[in-house]
Amino acid sequence: MAPRKEKSVELQDPLHQAMWKGMKRAPMTLFKPIAGEKSRKLLLIVFALSCMIPILVMVFIVYQYLLPLIDTDVSGLLGSTLTYGIAIMFIFPLLGFFLMLRRIRSLENLASEIRVKSREVTNGQKAFCEQTIAAQSDLLPPATDDTQDAGEENEIQSLINSFNTIFQTAADQLAEREHLKELLASLIAVASDLTSELEFNRLFPMIIGRVTEVMEAERTSLYVIDWDTRELWTKVAEGVETITVPLGKGISGLVAETGQPINVADAWELPYFDRSFDLHNNFRTRSVLCFPIKGRTGQNIGVLQVINKKGQDRFDRRDEVFLKSLASQVGIALENSLLIDELKLSFNSSITTLSAIVDARHPLTAGHSMRVTEYSLLIAKEMHLGENEIEVLRLAALLHDIGKIGIHDAILRKEGLFTTAEREEMNTHPVKTRTILEKFYFPRRLRFVPEIACHHHEKVDGSGYPDGLNGDALPLGSKIIAVADVFDALTSRREYPKYADQEMLGRQPMPLRTAISLLQKEAGSHFAPEVVSAFLRCLPQALLNFRGEHFTPEYMDETLHRLAPESTQGVSGPWLP
Numbered sequence: 352m353a354p355r356k357e358k359s360v361e362l363q364d365p366l367h368q369a370m371w372k373g374m375k376r377a378p379m380t381l382f383k384p385i386a387g388e389k390s391r392k393l394l395l396i397v398f399a400l401s402c403m404i405p406i407l408v409m410v411f412i413v414y415q416y417l418l419p420l421i422d423t424d425v426s427g428l429l430g431s432t433l434t435y436g437i438a439i440m441f442i443f444p445l446l447g448f449f450l451m452l453r454r455i456r457s458l459e460n461l462a463s464e465i466r467v468k469s470r471e472v473t474n475g476q477k478a479f480c481e482q483t484i485a486a487q488s489d490l491l492p493p494a495t496d497d498t499q500d501a502g503e504e505n506e507i508q509s510l511i512n513s514f515n516t517i518f519q520t521a522a523d524q525l526a527e528r529e530h531l532k533e534l535l536a537s538l539i540a541v542a543s544d545l546t547s548e549l550e551f552n553r554l555f556p557m558i559i560g561r562v563t564e565v566m567e568a569e570r571t572s573l574y575v576i577d578w579d580t581r582e583l584w585t586k587v588a589e590g591v592e593t594i595t596v597p598l599g600k601g602i603s604g605l606v607a608e609t610g611q612p613i614n615v616a617d618a619w620e621l622p623y624f625d626r627s628f629d630l631h632n633n634f635r636t637r638s639v640l641c642f643p644i645k646g647r648t649g650q651n652i653g654v655l656q657v658i659n660k661k662g663q664d665r666f667d668r669r670d671e672v673f674l675k676s677l678a679s680q681v682g683i684a685l686e687n688s689l690l691i692d693e694l695k696l697s698f699n700s701s702i703t704t705l706s707a708i709v710d711a712r713h714p715l716t717a718g719h720s721m722r723v724t725e726y727s728l729l730i731a732k733e734m735h736l737g738e739n740e741i742e743v744l745r746l747a748a749l750l751h752d753i754g755k756i757g758i759h760d761a762i763l764r765k766e767g768l769f770t771t772a773e774r775e776e777m778n779t780h781p782v783k784t785r786t787i788l789e790k791f792y793f794p795r796r797l798r799f800v801p802e803i804a805c806h807h808h809e810k811v812d813g814s815g816y817p818d819g820l821n822g823d824a825l826p827l828g829s830k831i832i833a834v835a836d837v838f839d840a841l842t843s844r845r846e847y848p849k850y851a852d853q854e855m856l857g858r859q860p861m862p863l864r865t866a867i868s869l870l871q872k873e874a875g876s877h878f879a880p881e882v883v884s885a886f887l888r889c890l891p892q893a894l895l896n897f898r899g900e901h902f903t904p905e906y907m908d909e910t911l912h913r914l915a916p917e918s919t920q921g922v923s924g925p926w927l928p
Contacts, residue, residue: 402444410437534673537565541677545684549691554684562657562677566640566670569659574603575685576652583607583654594628601625602641603654610651612642612675616665618658635659640666642674644682653685706749709756713764715844716752722843722901724748726835726886726893727828733885736827739796744828746793747803751832754783766846781805782817803828807836810877830879834870834886837878841866842902863894863910891915 413433541561548554563571574583574596581598599608602624606613618624618636629636638660644653655678660666666674706720727748731741755763758780762773769777785805793800806820806829813821820829841861861869867887874883886893891914894907 399444399448402447406437406440406444530669534565534669537561538673538676538680541565542680545680549684549688551688551692554688558681558684562655562674566657566666566674567661568640568657569661571658572603572656573681574607574654574656576607576654602639603656606641606643606656607651607654610643610645612640612671614640614666614671638663638665640670640674642671642678644678644685646682646686652682655681702746702749705753709752712755712760713846715846718901719839719843720749720752722839722897723751723832723835725896726838727831729889729893730831730835730882730885733889734831734881740828743797743799743803744831746797746800747807747828748832748835750788750800751784751804751807751836752780753787753804754780754785756787757783764846778808778816781808799826799828802826803832805829807832809833811879812876815877825879827879827882830882834878834882838866838870838886841869860906863907867910887914 410433541558544557544561545554548557559571559573562568572585572594574585576583576598583596583598583603585594596604598604600623602613602615602618602621605623615621616638618639619626624636628634636658639656639658640660641654641656643651644655646652655674657666657670657674660670703721710716710719710721724745727744728741731744736744758777762769762776765773782805785801788801788804791801803826806815806818806825809815809818809820809825809829810833811821811825811830813819842863843860845858867890870878870883870886874880891911894902894911898904898907898911
């Protein structure tokens with residue numbers, strides 16, 4: 352008969368492979384010689400012969416050589432005694448034979464059960480933690496009173512206990528391994544989020560939410576250290592407002608100052624814990640795990656704190672390892688984000704300064720670019736533009752008149768109407784704006800700033816300058832700046848007179864009603880109708896933003912009351928109805 356081939360099992364998990372190979376090499380090899388029917392019979396025959404042959408040899412010697420030398424009477428008595436003795440002697444080998452047979456069958460049953468349970472594990476039908484070998488009576492030979500009293504266990508019971516221990520150990524190791532895999536996957540995911548998002552205000556709420564979930568905590572807080580003021584402030588604290596903590600005070604302050612982590616089961620037992628926050632917010636802080644966040648130079652730059660471990664009394668060693676690893680990643684991201692914020696602040700300061708320099712060349716245009724920017728942003732938000740579109744629009748509005756740097760002061764500061772030549776030179780400032788801004792290095796997402804700033808004097812009917820763009824060829828940002836720019840010019844004092852329906856209104860701010868009517872009249876020819884409509888919807892907010900700063904109450908409150916009566920509640924004056 353052909354030898355039996357064992358079914359090959361594909362195991363993806365190395366730990367399962369090692370366990371399966373160990374079982375195959377040890378217990379399977381041990382029990383294979385006695386598992387077959389022929390092997391069992393051969394073993395029993397050898398055992399029986401080893402017991403019977405000495406007795407038979409002794410009987411042969413007695414009857415063949417000893418009895419002939421003894422008298423007949425004595426030999427008869429001796430023969431009878433010997434016969435009874437031999438019969439009694441045969442009982443012990445026979446008893447040993449049946450006990451051996453029972454032991455062999457028990458071992459066979461045990462080996463069979465181990466093979467079945469191992470196969471269930473390797474085939475994925477059951478997990479290690481579900482496998483145990485029961486100490487059934489048919490697997491165990493009867494124990495004597497002596498062994499019971501002594502508390503000893505027989506060999507098969509020891510073997511069963513050993514395999515149950517193996518299964519339990521393997522189950523514990525697999526559970527631990529799965530938990531570590533989950534923590535590693537979570538750490539990799541969080542690290543990926545940290546490297547993919549550099550916007551400070553979006554990055555950390557996302558990370559803190561993930562930390563709370565992975566750490567199975569009720570709340571997580573991130574503190575940033577300000578060494579100049581020796582304070583900690585929260586960039587993210589879930590469910591609460593911004594918190595400021597003096598350095599060295601409380602758990603987070605102590606960790607920030609010393610750089611040593613704190614893991615406590617009940618924070619209220621610490622003498623330096625401040626309970627006022629809990630009492631004020633109806634919260635109970637119990638277990639706390641707090642780790643310092645270090646920068647590249649090793650200096651503490653923040654603190655990461657998780658509060659109240661769910662389902663346990665405190666955070667364990669694995670939580671400490673995970674939070675320490677996460678704090679290292681957060682430290683890198685925190686430094687990067689703060690650096691980017693500083694670069695943005697420096698860039699915006701430079702842009703704002705350039706814009707202010709242009710406005711400052713003429714005393715009547717001071718603040719013009721800033722107001723145009725504010726109006727443009729209100730329109731953009733009213734029209735639900737995207738975040739990146741709003742940022743492009745903001746920069747273009749701030750810098751839309753930077754080309755006036757190239758206009759002679761005699762023209763830029765002239766009072767009264769321009770000559771034809773002067774008008775032609777003034778009309779070159781949008782092209783100069785584009786030329787100057789194209790020399791700036793704008794990130795790819797801001798590359799349209801020069802074009803949008805250049806076309807703020809275009810008209811939707813194509814009669815504007817410098818390129819005569821119309822309709823959809825005109826960027827939406829340029830259409831928005833056009834409305835904001837004209838509105839600010841009409842409602843501000845200028846060195847040239849203003850006109851409405853061929854009527855000269857002088858150099859003072861045009862009445863709001865007249866300015867609004869002019870925007871509505873020019874919608875469809877000069878301005879995009881949808882932009883004018885959006886601006887008129889947010890005009891009350893625009894007026895309120897500059898009330899008392901650019902617009903006097905006498906100038907704006909009557910129109911504001913007409914547009915949005917609720918916005919003038921509590922305001923009194925003779926110009927209100």
